[in-house]
Amino acid sequence: MERRDEILHIAGQLFSQRGYHATSMRELARHLNLQGGSLYAHIASKEELLIEVVRQAAARFLGVLEGLEGDPVAKIRALVRGHLRVIAEELPRATVFFHEWKHLSPPFLKEARALRRRYEEGVQGVVQEGVDKGVFRTESARLATLFLLSALNWTYQWYRPEGPLSLEEISEQYARLVLRALGVWEGGEDGEA
Amino acid sequence: MERRDEILHIAGQLFSQRGYHATSMRELARHLNLQGGSLYAHIASKEELLIEVVRQAAARFLGVLEGLEGDPVAKIRALVRGHLRVIAEELPRATVFFHEWKHLSPPFLKEARALRRRYEEGVQGVVQEGVDKGVFRTESARLATLFLLSALNWTYQWYRPEGPLSLEEISEQYARLVLRALGVWEGGEDGEA
DNA sequence: CCTACCGATCGGTAGG
DNA sequence: CCTACCGATCGGTAGG
Numbered sequence: 001m002e003r004r005d006e007i008l009h010i011a012g013q014l015f016s017q018r019g020y021h022a023t024s025m026r027e028l029a030r031h032l033n034l035q036g037g038s039l040y041a042h043i044a045s046k047e048e049l050l051i052e053v054v055r056q057a058a059a060r061f062l063g064v065l066e067g068l069e070g071d072p073v074a075k076i077r078a079l080v081r082g083h084l085r086v087i088a089e090e091l092p093r094a095t096v097f098f099h100e101w102k103h104l105s106p107p108f109l110k111e112a113r114a115l116r117r118r119y120e121e122g123v124q125g126v127v128q129e130g131v132d133k134g135v136f137r138t139e140s141a142r143l144a145t146l147f148l149l150s151a152l153n154w155t156y157q158w159y160r161p162e163g164p165l166s167l168e169e170i171s172e173q174y175a176r177l178v179l180r181a182l183g184v185w186e187g188g189e190d191g192e193a
Numbered sequence: 194m195e196r197r198d199e200i201l202h203i204a205g206q207l208f209s210q211r212g213y214h215a216t217s218m219r220e221l222a223r224h225l226n227l228q229g230g231s232l233y234a235h236i237a238s239k240e241e242l243l244i245e246v247v248r249q250a251a252a253r254f255l256g257v258l259e260g261l262e263g264d265p266v267a268k269i270r271a272l273v274r275g276h277l278r279v280i281a282e283e284l285p286r287a288t289v290f291f292h293e294w295k296h297l298s299p300p301f302l303k304e305a306r307a308l309r310r311r312y313e314e315g316v317q318g319v320v321q322e323g324v325d326k327g328v329f330r331t332e333s334a335r336l337a338t339l340f341l342l343s344a345l346n347w348t349y350q351w352y353r354p355e356g357p358l359s360l361e362e363i364s365e366q367y368a369r370l371v372l373r374a375l376g377v378w379e380g381g382e383d384g385e386a
Numbered sequence: 387c388c389t390a391c392c393g394a395t396c397g398g399t400a401g402g
Numbered sequence: 403c404c405t406a407c408c409g410a411t412c413g414g415t416a417g418g
Contacts, residue, residue: 019296021214025397037398038403046397099292103212139366143358147370150347151340158339165336173332177340181374218413230414231387239413 004042007032008056011049016095020050020103050100051108057097058115060086065122072130073184076148079126080175083152087159088167094156123149130182137183148178197235200225201249204242209288213243213296243293244301250290251308253279258315265323266377269341272319273368276345280352281360287349316342323375330376341371 010031014023025046026036043049064082068075087094101112124145130136131144138144151174159170176186203224207216218239219229236242257275261268280287294305317338323329324337331337344367352363369379 019212019214021212022296024395026395035404036396037400037405037407040398041403103215138370140358140362143363143366144370146348146351147344147367150350151344153350154343154347155339157343157346165333169333170336173336174340177331177337177374180376181370183373185378217411219411228388229412230389230391230416233414234387 007039007042008049008052012053012056012092012096015050015053015100016092020096020100047104047108050096050104051111053093053096054101054104054108054112054115057086057090057093058112058119060090060093061097061119062115062122065119068126072126072133072135073179075126076130076179076182077175079123080152080178081171084155084159084167084171084174087156088161091156091159091161098153098156120145120149127182135184144182147181151178200232200235201242201245205246205249205285205289208243208246208293209285213289213293240297240301243289243297244304246286246289247294247297247301247305247308250279250283250286251305251312253283253286254290254312255308255315258312261319265319265326265328266372268319269323269372269375270368272316273345273371274364277348277352277360277364277367280349281354284349284352284354291346291349313338313342320375328377337375340374344371 007028011023011028014028014031025039028049029036029039032039061083064079064086067082068078070078097116101109101116104112124141127136127138127145127148128141131138131141136144155170155174179186200221204216204221207221207224218232221242222229222232225232254276257272257279260275261271263271290309294302294309297305317334320329320331320338320341321334324331324334329337348363348367372379
């Protein structure tokens with residue numbers, strides 16, 4: 001069972017780097033010092049690897065939603081931080097979650113879509129709560145949610161642990177940008193550093 | 194030469210739907226009522242199709258940058274509109290531009306990266322101009338640019354022509370969200386519809 | 387643009 | 403977990 005986790009780990013890395021279809025089972029096996037066919041002593045199929053990686057990533061993102069508390073502003077702040085932290089800690093899996101899931105076939109595809117929708121609905125819930133309480137000002141909660149999700153989801157494309165900006169800095173400023181977009185002007189903050 | 198454009202058109206659609214590696218040349222040929230090998234009378238390789246689609250999409254996005262004029266606020270508004278319009282009109286090609294380019298091999302990969310970078314630098318230029326003129330208020334122009342690009346780039350994931358929101362509505366509100374994030378509060382607008 | 391074909395590689399299995 | 407193998411399919415080419 002431990003070996004299976006190793007396989008999943010490497011599979012996540014390869015799928016995220018080269019893409020699902022461009023990763024062959026033999027290549028995966030080579031990274032584990034195995035023969036191609038030996039993988040099937042631990043897993044049923046290539047697609048199983050993909051859905052498992054998607055599930056692992058989904059669990060991390062959904063975990064962020066569960067930890068939210070406080071007023072809508074605090075929730076958005078924690079959401080931005082949490083989302084970026086998952087991406088920082090799980091870049092390969094997050095990448096698969098955001099992209100490679102599309103290559104799943106119907107039964108698993110449906111599951112992946114459901115997991116992603118749950119996350120999106122969680123985010124929308126926070127936005128809606130802020131709108132209902134009069135804290136966020138936006139014409140359409142739906143569009144503001146899509147905007148927020150877009151800003152968050154794309155970060156896996158450019159965030160690199162070794163980059164010039166620390167996760168702390170990025171989180172801090174991203175949260176500010178998002179809150180401003182939602183119509184929340186921070187007290188005592190005039191926009192200059 | 195007209196036939197080649199047809200091939201490129203269908204290739205863009207298939208690459209965006211199923212992904213580059215999951216699209217076979219025989220499948221592409223079938224969509225054109227051709228035999229697999231016949232494609233090579235018009236093109237040199239599968240990869241050529243990919244880079245060409247990327248180039249076409251890049252031309253559209255870079256065209257948006259060229260059309261920008263006025264003050265930074267007007268430019269951001271036109272940028273958001275233009276970007277979303279390209280996505281609306283060229284969804285398959287835009288998708289390939291944002292994703293499938295990763296599967297290019299070194300020489301073409303470099304070109305694709307350069308095209309994307311040019312677009313990103315163009316956007317950064319607008320943000321920087323706004324910051325320099327004191328119109329935009331943000332701690333880091335770089336991070337604000339990444340935020341803006343993230344919000345824009347991800348739209349191809351959820352925008353659908355047949356969706357409930359018209360391109361006009363989306364553009365209008367997206368521009369407002371972006372400008373607010375950049376610290377621009379619209380005069381006479383209090384956030385309520 | 388077709389027919390016929392190339393070598394390579396694919397995911398997966400049998401049997402140990 | 404290995405050896406040896408399966409049928410299928412891949413991108414691409416020769417010759418017409």
